[in-house]
Amino acid sequence: MPDIKITPLGAGQDVGRSCILLSMGGKNIMLDCGMHMGYNDERRFPDFTYIVPEGPITSQIDCVIISHFHLDHCGALPYMSEMIGYTGPIYMTHPTKAIAPILLEDMRKVVVERKGESNFFTSQMIKDCIKKVTAVTLHQSVMVDNELEIKAYYAGHVLGAAMFWIRVGSQSVVYTGDYNMTPDRHLGAAWIDKCRPDLLITESTYATTIRDSKRCRERDFLKKVHECVEKGGKVLIPVFALGRAQELCILLETYWERMNLKYPVYFALGLTEKANNYYKMFITWTNQKIRKTFVQRNMFDFKHIKPFDKTYIENPGAMVVFATPGMLHAGLSLNIFKKWAPYEQNMVIMPGFCVQGTVGHKILNGAKKVEFENRQVVEVKMAVEYMSFSAHADAKGIMQLIQYCEPKNVLLVHGEAQKMEFLKDKIEKEFKINCYMPANGETTIINTPTKVPVDVSLRLLKAEAVRYNALPPDPKRRRVVNGMLCVKDNRLSLLDIDEVCDEIGINRHVIRFTSTVRFDDTGSAVKTAEKLKALLAEKLEGWTITISEANISVESVLIKVEGEDNTKSIYVSWTNQDEDLGSYILGLLQSVVQGS
Amino acid sequence: MKLYCLSSDASKPCFVLSFRELLIMLDCGLSAHSVLNFLPLPPVPSTRLASLPNYTPPHVNDPLLEGELKECCGRVFVDSIPEFCPPLDKVVDFSQLDVILISNYTCMMALPFITEDTGFKGQVYATEPTLQIGRFYLEELAEWVSGAGGSGNAGAAKRWKEMLHVLPSPLALAARPRSWRRLFSPASVARALSRVRVVGYDERVDIYGALDATAVSSGFCLGSANWVLRSAREKVAYVSGSSTLTTHPRPINQAALRGADLLILAALTQTPAHNPDHMLGDLCVHATVTLRGGGCVLCPVYPSGVLYDLLECLSAHLDGAGLQHVPMYVVSPVADSSLAYSNILAEWVSVGKQAKVYLPEEPFPHAALARAGRLRHAKHLHDDAFSAEFRQPCVVFCGHPSLRFGAAVHLVELWANNPAHAIIFTEPDFPHTEALAPFQPLSMKAFHCPIDTSLNYSQASKLVRELRPKELALPDQYAPPPAHHQHTAPRAHITTEVPTVVVRRGAARTCGVRRRSARAHLPASLAAAAAARAAPAPTPATTARPSPAATPAPALRLAPLTASLALRDNRLDLLPPPPLPAAGTSTADAETARVHWGALDVESFVLALAREGITEARVEGDIVHLPRHDTLVQIERHATHVFCEGRADVRQALRRALAACLPHV
Known part of the structure; x- marks a missing residue:
């Protein structure tokens, strides 16, 4: 299939x-x-x-x-x-x-x-x-x-x-x-x-x-949060309990530490500690740096980030709150949003993607009024920021x-x-x-194209390697194996022909064809052979052609030039299984002779 | 396939397997027995050790030997930085190694000796805990020994190695001390470890396209693995440091080891006579008795492994004995990392411990013990914070188990004269009497409770029976003693029916299966074309003339195939052969027969020729002459030679005629 x-x-x-x-x-x-x-x-x-x-x-x-x-x-x-x-x-x-x-x-x-x-x-x-x-x-x-x-x-x-x-x-x-x-x-x-x-x-x-570089995004995020809390605003960051939340916490924690800020940062969930514990247990899944330093310092022990209590919603003054869930579709983050949305100095930062139909999606698309199931309408005056931190x-x-x-x-x-x-x-x-x-x-x-696994006999491969002098493979030169594909018990194997004969106990009958072409050409037989070789090399690009004196072999087809006078005999000889190549070379030589 | 053995210590194995033209090193254990011949390296200068008398062999006056040897209670020790016995480096050229596969952290201590300054260019594979905990072991060793200036060769005692024949036993029996080497520097440890590639259990690692290596859980310690090497046809299993007991690591995966062509077995228990469970019980009892008597307990241990079980069991036992107030100390340069790491390796622990992680709680209780203040750890004995809070009686776990370096040396020196204290040996690597020899005379109590959870001989024999390998390879220590030694005391050995190859240090043995074929892939198009041509194979009986109707469908079908070979990343692909430049002329020909069998009957050949319209055939002995077509056919028993003057149609007619007379595909 x-x-x-x-x-x-x-x-x-x-x-x-x-x-x-x-x-x-x-x-x-x-x-x-x-x-x-x-x-x-x-x-x-x-x-x-x-x-x-x-x-x-x-x-x-x-x-x-x-x-x-x-x-x-x-x-x-x-x-x-x-x-x-x-x-x-x-x-x-x-x-x-x-x-x-x-x-x-x-x-x-x-x-x-x-x-x-x-x-x-x-x-x-x-x-x-x-x-x-x-x-x-x-x-x-x-x-x-x-x-x-x-x-x-x-x-x-x-x-x-x-x-x-x-x-x-x-x-x-x-x-x-x-x-x-x-x-x-x-x-x-x-x-x-x-x-x-x-x-x-x-x-x-x-x-x-x-996305622009990570650093820019982080700086942007910190700047917006800092500006808002400086003016006494409240920042709501809806997050999912695990994942992005931890990264933003690490970011804020280090910034607060460096800038020596005192504005309260809350993480609204009993899960915080548990969540951080999971990060500790599975620290092998975090990045290289945290894994290396965890023995000395656990990145998930936050100094500046405190647990949130529902009563803090009404607290006056600046604060930053991480609240779940991330898309403002339900739960605490939505409750806080309802309370803080109508005030201009406040801000909500959506650090991730919001699915269509959620409040998060609506306000990101510029909705100035959000209606809820119980006909409650909330005006959105707070700043709405989107940062692709997901x-x-x-x-x-x-x-x-x-x-x-x-x-x-x-x-x-x-x-x-x-x-x-x-x-x-x-x-x-x-x-x-x-x-x-x-x-x-x-x-x-x-x-999809399928491939069939085949077991190729080492004897065949070794013979092939010997034939090509064990040269490293060259994509431009063809290396061809002639073998017998055997199907037995639904398994395929490719064997040397003689190997097959041995295995099943029979003798092979080799049929060989030899044809002669007469060719008028002056010079020695070796010279003629070299000419022919050049011609064959041109026509049969990528094939292995060797020459020794007046004998040319194109893979297993043999060509022999004889005669020292002006007329040469060219013998072309091939076994039956090379019929394609043999008849092609023969045809080629015949056309050359007729042409000349 | 050939197996070389480079280690003389079967529990610190080092093999090299040559398999499919690759050289694969299996483990590189470092035998540390040699250090017992040296005087301890105290972390703080010891007057007792410094004032030991020099030893000179009787009737020898060699000024070069001066000060190299010291005597303590009738035993002679070398006063020099301890040396180790690395794997043999003359048998295999380390620069030719392709991969090193490590089974667990106790079997990798020689890694820097193999990979650094040897021209090694290969890959090292180990699981994550093996790498991390192995790093702790190596760093701890390097810090203790090299910290004492022991990585160079300056000032090393070496004259004694020339004089073995005049030295008393056991020094006289030291095995090839000239090949002993000083430890590597921390820098070369770091370099060696940076070569390690981390693998997970059951991850198939492709080794240069030739084979897959898979680490499977071996149940011995955190991250310990057995390796399974698999090519398309062969399977080799390397079982080293395995345990069928239930402790903190993931249990052994036996299924993956089944049915191998070759099973190599190494690192069995070193204390086959001691049951680990009983020893753990004994240890708890000895510790309680000593602590009740106001004494301290010293356990010389490695910084990981059984230590975790000891902490868990001993703390529980002390609770039961009303000794909750007794503090436990772990002193090692890597104690903090080792204890912290063990609790984040959730994916490598037993199911019971893993379940805790989901709560989420630490898999090991020592984090809770540390929070409660019962377990403390320190890098060194002289750490200020540690000295300040050190209270006796207490239990101290520290290294090194050989008592030749590390914090343990100082504590033994300190407590040796007080019979209230006790030292309890749990690590099986060193005989405890020899470890204690340079500290004699000793008044503190010494107990030997070796805990070695590796397979014992009967468990290993049973495992081999269950896994049913075709062949088994063993270090000579595990093999039955040779027949002519039978009058000597019988020793424990593996008993099995499986054909067994025994290897000893420095030896190479041929083993495993002989490869006869390689796996290649055939594109579906080529396979389909070949299938269309496939014909049932002739049987010797029917060679004369195929009669397909009479014979039932044979099991073997044949099709000639010409394909070009593509070899890339050691993967073999058979591709369609490149077409001839002028392909048009001979395509019809692909249908006709290519390979023939049997002998040609001249008469039926002439008849077949007549059917093709060639009727003027003249038979002259073995030669058929077709004068009109200027063609000669020379017929022999296994060959036919056709001399024809190049007319393609005649040749095709001849081929058809031949095909009609000979069985073929």
Whole structure:
């Protein structure tokens, strides 16, 4: 089956609810199982009925792979495993397995307890779901079954984020999840080797952005925060509990230390300490610098950043607050936003991407009034700043990754359609490979050339090496083997013809043809032979032609010139298996004779 | 395939395997037994050691030997910086090595000897914990020995090496002391370690395209690995430092080792007579008794490994014995890093410890012990902070287990005369009586509780039976004693039915399978074209004339194939052969037979020619003459030679006729 089929159930020309179905070599793999933050109805989960309208889903899916712990990549997993009833294998990295249940539980609380929804998964379901997960380490090659192999690469996006290489038979696919090609304050850059997959499925959140240098962005961020608090304003930074938050904390902490600032900085979550503990446990997943210095100083022990209490919302004076969740769609960050939005001196900094439908998305698009479910309208007078701190690869990074792993095809997901269009063009022009961008529910079929493994007998190879004087391979010169392909018990092997004869106990019958061409030419036979050699070399470029006195051999076809007078006899001799070459040379010589 | 053995110490192995034109070094263990012949290097000057009497062999008057040897309680020691016994460097040229695969951090101490200043250009592979903890071991060693000025060769005692024959035992029995070397400098440790590439368990590492190397968990210590080398057809498993016991590391992965063509077994337990569990129990008892009596306990240990288990067990035991107040100290230049690192290697510990990380809690209890103030660590004994808080009675863990350098030397000197104190040996690398010899006479109690979790001989024999390799390679220490030695005391050895190759230091043995084929890849188009041509292979019985209808479908099918070879990164590809410049003339011909078998029957050949419209054939003995076409066909038993005057149509007719008479593909 040389086709690879990809159907995004989410993240096709869209951000949020990543869920991509991949089938190759008779295996069906689900890449990520996320939920959409912008919806409150059934649209927040991928449409699992696409896979199988009804009945058990387990038999249709060979494994589920989760790239990282963000809810738009793992949010629907408990729903799938506990409510739809998927019981097959689930793979993710150790940090993802540790952190994902915490974020899932956080989200569940917001949805069920604040919004009062029923028909949602329970705490126990999250626990049961995570129990079924197989944790993998980086670069470990995991055999899901006899034919399906997966391997994780470092992706840098958040703690434990991974790209996955998936192989069935001779076909392979790389799925990047979200990744970051530039190291930041606590994570390293994504890395992959030259694995030359048939298909690279990459995110394209920042398909058209080429972000300015990291330092500029950081300086900009610090300047804005500093200016605001100097004027007595309050700064709200909506973040997700793990990931970007830690990087911004490290940034603010060092700035506060250096500038000797006294304005309070709060991190609003009981999770802080726990989150930092996870970073400590999985320090091997952070960047080089933190790993080197962690024995002396733990970067995640913050001096200036204190836990937040709800009563502080009404406190007067300047402050900086990190609050979850990151897209202002629910929870504490939204509560604080409602209170602080109507005042001009305040500021909200959105450090990451916001999904359509969230409050964050609305205010970033310049909404001056935001309406809520209970008809509450909030005027937005505070400054709204967007800083792309979310650790996705930009256009340059995506191109870099393609260069690293040299895929034969590229497929874009997790981005907006127009931006994808632009990047698709760029990829196709620059790398001369096909690029696809299916929408949700649309299937892309990619045809891949297959290769058949063959065992070549060493005797054949050694004879070949001797024939070419064991010269290093030269792409301009052809090196040809003549052998017998044997099929036995579904295994292919290429043997020397005599070897085959020996093996099955029969004798070969060699048929040889010799023809004579008469040629009028003065001079010695050797001279004539040299002339002929020059002619053959011109016509048969790349073939091995040797000459010794009046004998020329073109691979295994022999040419011999005889006679010292003006008429020479040219003998051309070849065995039956060289009929093509032999008759070609004979024809060539005959035409030369007639022409002269 | 050839296996070279470069180490005389089977528990510090060093092999070189030549496999598919690659030279692969398996481990590079450093035998440290030689240091026992030297006087200890005290971290602070010791008057007792300095005042030991000189030793001169009887009837020898050699001024060069002056001051090289000292005597202590009837034993003679070399008064010089200790020297080590690195792997043999004469058998294999280290600059020709392609890769070094390291199984665990106890088997890599000779790395700088192999990679530095030898022209080594290859790759070194090890797991992350092996690299980190190996770094601690090497740095600790280098700091102690080189810190005492021991990396150069100036002032080294060497005259005694010429006089072995007049020296008393055990010095007289020292093995090849001239090849002993002083330790490397910290700088060369850093350079050697910078060559190491980190791999994870079950990661397939491509070795120059020729084979895959995979590290699989061996259950012995953090990050310890067995290596599986696999090419398209062959499989070699290198099992070194493995354990089937349940301790803190990830359990052994046996499935990956099964069915190898060659299994190389090394680094079994050094104390087969001692059960590690019982020894751990004994240690706890001895420690409790000593502490109750007001004495201190000294454990000479390495800075990682069993130390973690000791801390966990002993602290729990002391709690139970009402000795919670007794402090535990770890003294080593790398103590802080070692203790901190062990708690971030979550992916390398046993499932039970891993579960803690998800809470999130540290996998080992020593972080909690440190927070509670029960466990302290210091770089040196003379650290101010450490001296200030040092309380007795206490338990001190420090190196080096040989008692020739490191903080342990000072503590033994300090406590030697007090019978209330105790020293408990847990590391199996050195015989404890020899380690203590330069400190005699000794009043403090000495206990020997070696904890070596590696496979013992019966476990190893059982493992070999289960893994079913086609061949087994063993260092000679593990092999059954040769027949003519049977009157000597029987010693423990591996018993197995598997064909076994025994290697000893300096020897090279051929082993493993003989390679007969290489793996190549054929594009589907070429394979399909070949498949279309494939014909059943003739059997000797039916050579005369194929009768496809009568014979059942044979198992073997044949198709002639011409392809061009492309070799890139050691990977072989068969590509379609380049076409002839004027391809048009002979394409139809591809359908006809290429390779023929059997003998040609002249009569049926003439008939076949007639069917092709050539009727004037004249048979003259073995020669068929076609005068009108100016063609001669010379027929022999296994060959037919056609002399024809170049008319393509005649030649094709001849070929068809021949094909009709001979079995072919």
